[in-house]
Amino acid sequence: MRTALSIAGSDSSGGAGIQADLKTMTMNGVFAMSALTALTAQNTTGVTAVMEVTPQFLQNQIDAVFEDIRPDAVKIGMVASSELIRTIAQRLRAYEAANIVVDPVMAATSGARLIKEEAIETLKEELLPLATVVTPNIPEAEILSGETIHNEDGMVAAAIKISEMYHCAVLCKGGHSVNDANDLLYVDGKARWFTGRRIATSNTHGTGCTLSSAIASNLAKGFDLETSVQRAKDYISRALSANLDLGKGSGPMNHAFDLSGEFAKEAE
Ligand SMILES: Nc1ncnc2c1ncn2[C@@H]1O[C@H](COP(=O)(O)OP(=O)(O)O)[C@@H](O)[C@H]1O
Numbered sequence: 001m002r003t004a005l006s007i008a009g010s011d012s013s014g015g016a017g018i019q020a021d022l023k024t025m026t027m028n029g030v031f032a033m034s035a036l037t038a039l040t041a042q043n044t045t046g047v048t049a050v051m052e053v054t055p056q057f058l059q060n061q062i063d064a065v066f067e068d069i070r071p072d073a074v075k076i077g078m079v080a081s082s083e084l085i086r087t088i089a090q091r092l093r094a095y096e097a098a099n100i101v102v103d104p105v106m107a108a109t110s111g112a113r114l115i116k117e118e119a120i121e122t123l124k125e126e127l128l129p130l131a132t133v134v135t136p137n138i139p140e141a142e143i144l145s146g147e148t149i150h151n152e153d154g155m156v157a158a159a160i161k162i163s164e165m166y167h168c169a170v171l172c173k174g175g176h177s178v179n180d181a182n183d184l185l186y187v188d189g190k191a192r193w194f195t196g197r198r199i200a201t202s203n204t205h206g207t208g209c210t211l212s213s214a215i216a217s218n219l220a221k222g223f224d225l226e227t228s229v230q231r232a233k234d235y236i237s238r239a240l241s242a243n244l245d246l247g248k249g250s251g252p253m254n255h256a257f258d259l260s261g262e263f264a265k266e267a268e
């Protein structure tokens, strides 16, 4: 069985963070492992507290995983501080990790900050150059590129700039667009759109975590990047359409929509 590691924060309400990643990886047919960067006290209405792990404890978790069950892919989510970012980069370089998906998590839907301001520069310099693909939403792509995005041409321009600055593929996600939920992949000098009808729901908690973990799972199974993004896009669209309605705010997605195991299939 192929394996994937999520390095991310815990969401006590189960919709985003490590909990979303483990559900997504399992439903996508890979064995899921985790290294926690932080605990958050969080629900569908907001984040009330954050407790970071120490850099040493994060290193211990990553080492414990790599020295026993080497992951075929790694997904990186919420990492709040420069020290933790440097620890991750150093360990992934030491293990020559492959298939690294970086979701540059900056804030929750509720608006709570999930990265310190000073750590954004470290994330750019240390993690993006290691990434097979980085998956910013529109506000994150604006911060990483320094460009304002007004429309789909702006998504392309920001993705090109990020890709050229940090030498990685970029998937600029369109969940925050006013139009359809179209995502733009810029890889090897080419732009490709992954189109998606906007689903009329306010229950979008954890969409970014889910998409990035689904991409990592498919890379772990041996699919190429474009196929992995298409399969992840299909997965998120189905999970959003499954119409779970939990909590008082922006609720989580339903990962139990695929009981036939269609998404768990291996690459041929
Ligand atoms: N209402 C929606 N309908 C369909 N797809 C959506 C919707 N909201 C988000 N998505 C998709 O979910 C994925 C995550 O996007 P986005 O919400 O922009 O990320 P984040 O959770 O990091 O803010 C993307 O593939 C995006 O197109």
Ligand SMILES: Cc1ncc(COP(=O)(O)OP(=O)(O)O)c(N)n1
Binding pocket: 008, 009, 010, 011, 016, 017, 018, 040, 042, 077, 078, 105, 107, 108, 109, 110, 114, 204, 205, 206, 207, 208, 209, 210
């Ligand atoms: C612990 C933790 N990590 C990440 C997020 C953000 O999740 P994401 O899927 O990017 O976005 P929202 O669901 O918050 O829009 C989080 N909330 N908690």
